Amino acid sequence: MSENIQPILETRGLTKHFFTGNALSRTVVKAVQDATLQVYPEKVVALVGESGSGKSTIVRMLAQLYKPTSGDIIFEGENIVKHTSRAALLRYRGKVQMIFQDPFASLNPVHKVSYCLQRPLRIHHKAPPGMASALHRQTIELLEQVSLIPAEDYIKKYPHQLSGGQRQRVAIARALAVEPKVILADEPVSMLDVSIRLGVLNLMDRLREMHGIGFLYVTHDLASARYFADEILVMYAGWIVEKAKSEELIQNPKHPYTQLLLSAVPDPSRGLRTAEIEIKGEIPNLANLGAGCPFAPRCSKVMEKCNTVMPPITTFDDGSWTRCYLFPNN
Amino acid sequence: MENQVEIKTQRPRVTLRNLLPEWLWGFVRNPKAMLGTFILLSFVFIGLLAPDIAPLPERGGANRMVGRPHQAPDDEFWFGTTRQGQDVFKQVVHGTRTSLSVGFGAGTIIIILCIIVGITSGYMGGLVDELLSLLMNVFLVLPGLPLVIVISGWVDQPGPYTIGLVLAVTSWAYGARVLRSQTLVIRNSEFVAAARVAGEPSWRIVLFEILPNMISLVVSSWIGAVVFVILTEATLSFLGLGNPNAVSWGTSLYWAQNNQALLTRAWWTFVPPGLCIALVGFSLTLINYGIDEISNPRLRSGEGG
Incomplete structure (x- = not known):
């Protein structure tokens, strides 16, 4: 899909190391290493991985909440890591918005829904200054777009008067207020009841279509990624290990970790029989990773060189790629 | 019956509830907060209207000898007189003024210092946090009471306002830590x-x-600081470390003790100022409880959620 369309947001070799401890015993937590990904307008890229794999760190770097240790973030052809003035940052925030995982924590309990939605409108001058009626009208429109109807009822409510799903819709409306081109959705449905997840996913899909917004959809749930995303990136212990189109990844997983992840998904037709792949080991401690592939200790097809050097990217004809020695570099 | 209900709901009614903002309505409905406010406001009025309630003679003020020594309460002297023949009622009324203004003044200085230092330190982090934390720790281990005693020996007989200021400067660190x-x-x-x-x-x-x-947290720290300053100022005055000629509740207690009020059974010289201190402390604590219940938005909307 990427032949002729330019990505709107991309990263190159994005790396984040956290330093903990004191001057005497410093530990480096390698949260994200050499991450390369592209977000296209009107497309959804899913970032799938276990908790602690670095998904949220990538999102927070893209939202400019964390500063990358190294690597580039390119938005509309401009490297935004280099541009750090307040004006540039504000311009970026007007185009790239974020939805947080926990709708119970991401809305300030002391502010009404109207305040939440009107602040971004004011900050990014989406409403003519001094026009209270225009601001009100836009707030109503935003609430209607996220299907909180009748909007007049919601505008004066506090977050604690709303359900989880309603809160997440308010959070989506807040992200939408600045008319963004990219929305970073950090596990937007994982804290919601199963019964309302689909509604929120469908809402995001509709907004993608209506406004041509590109989504980076972070999740640990392969099923929802397959449903919502055009392309899936699989992440393990700070590394993106595989990228492919959603169907291709599900039907024909290449990296052993993706295979493991898929085998862990309950399959009704398989019944309660054990998975074909034996699951062993634990997620490694990111503070003392070896030089090689982080999945090597758990991998059933491990080779000698896996433990010494991280495999390079092997690209396939359809644009998908993986980091594994099972697929020799061509 | 049904008809009646419909008519009632259709008519827009001006009630206290519609007139007040939501948080204030919560405050009004809270019995603890209202009782505390009532007691506190009574004292504030007494303090504000002190010259009208108990007019002072031109010379000598509230300390002027106006009657016989140690006269029990009667029609002329509602709270009796002291050993020096001073009117206890006048002293208590004018002492209200001093004690409340010292308490609220120093309490406000304390909370402003707390907010500035505590929030800056917590939000900025890094080196700023390190330096401000050091400052807080220094002021935490600085013994406030002995320091005030030393200063009162240094400044000859400090007035209640000087004591309040010293208390404010030495006792903001605890609240700042909490806010940080x-x-x-x-x-x-x-x-x-x-x-x-x-x-x-x-x-x-x-x-x-x-x-x-x-x-x-800010309001309860503020109220706590006000109570602390009022009590400590009274304590220091009672110990005779303040200016004994100043008129405050603590000074009244000091003179009662000095004149052996217990031995002479002149209860009217120490019960009124003591009761005032207790009542103001009680009212502020009640308000604190009330605010605690109201300020949490989750507790605030008992109905209509």
Whole structure:
């Protein structure tokens, strides 16, 4: 899909190391290493991985909440890591918005829904200054777009008067207020009841279509990624290990970790029989990773060189790629 | 019957509830807060109207000898007289003025210092936090009471306002620590990150996202500081470390003790100022409880959720 369309947001070799401890015993937590990904307008890229794999760190770097240790973030052809003035940052925030995982924590309990939605409108001058009626009208429109109807009822409510799903819709409306081109959705449905997840996913899909917004959809749930995303990136212990189109990844997983992840998904037709792949080991401690592939200790097809050097990217004809020695570099 | 109900709901009624903002309505409905406010406001009025309630003679003020020594309460002297023949009622009324203004003045200085130092330290982090934490620790281990005693020996007979100022400067560190730790918690919450993503500047994040979430803590610290200053000022005056010629509740107690009020059974010289101190402390504590119940928005909306 990427032949002729330019990505709107991309990263190159994005790396984040956290330093903990004191001057005497410093530990480096390698949260994200050499991450390369592209977000296209009107497309959804899913970032799938276990908790602690670095998904949220990538999102927070893209939202400019964390500063990358190294690597580039390119938005509309401009490297935004280099541009750090307040004006540039504000311009970026007007185009790239974020939805947080926990709708119970991401809305300030002391502010009404109207305040939440009107602040971004004011900050990014989406409403003519001094026009209270225009601001009100836009707030109503935003609430209607996220299907909180009748909007007049919601505008004066506090977050604690709303359900989880309603809160997440308010959070989506807040992200939408600045008319963004990219929305970073950090596990937007994982804290919601199963019964309302689909509604929120469908809402995001509709907004993608209506406004041509590109989504980076972070999740640990392969099923929802397959449903919502055009392309899936699989992440393990700070590394993106595989990228492919959603169907291709599900039907024909290449990296052993993706295979493991898929085998862990309950399959009704398989019944309660054990998975074909034996699951062993634990997620490694990111503070003392070896030089090689982080999945090597758990991998059933491990080779000698896996433990010494991280495999390079092997690209396939359809644009998908993986980091594994099972697929020799061509 | 049904008809009646319909008519009632259709008619818009002007009630107290519609006139007040939501938080104030919660305050009005809270019995503890209302009782506390009532007692406190009575004292504030007594303090404000002191010259009208108990007019003072031109010379000598509330300390002037106006009657026989140790006269029991009667029609002329409602609270009796002291050993020096001073009117206890006048002293208590004018003492209200001194004690409340010292308490609220110094309490307010304390809470302002707490907010500035505590929130700056918690929000900025890094070197600023290190330096401010050092400052807080220094003031924490600084023994306030002995310091005031030393200063009172140094400044000859400090008045209640000097004592209040010294108390304010020496006792803000505890509250600042509390606010700092609370700021640290809130700073890392997702709604602060969301405000950053929305493009809010730092000063707005501090004032409109973080501070409103600590309002109950700030108000309770403020009230605690006011109680602390009133009690400590009374204690120091009682110990004779203040200016004995000043008119405050503590000084009244000092003179009662000095004149052996217990031995002479002149209960009217120490019960009124003592009761006043207790009542003001009680009322402020009640208000504190009330605010605690109201300020949490989750507790605030008992109905209509």
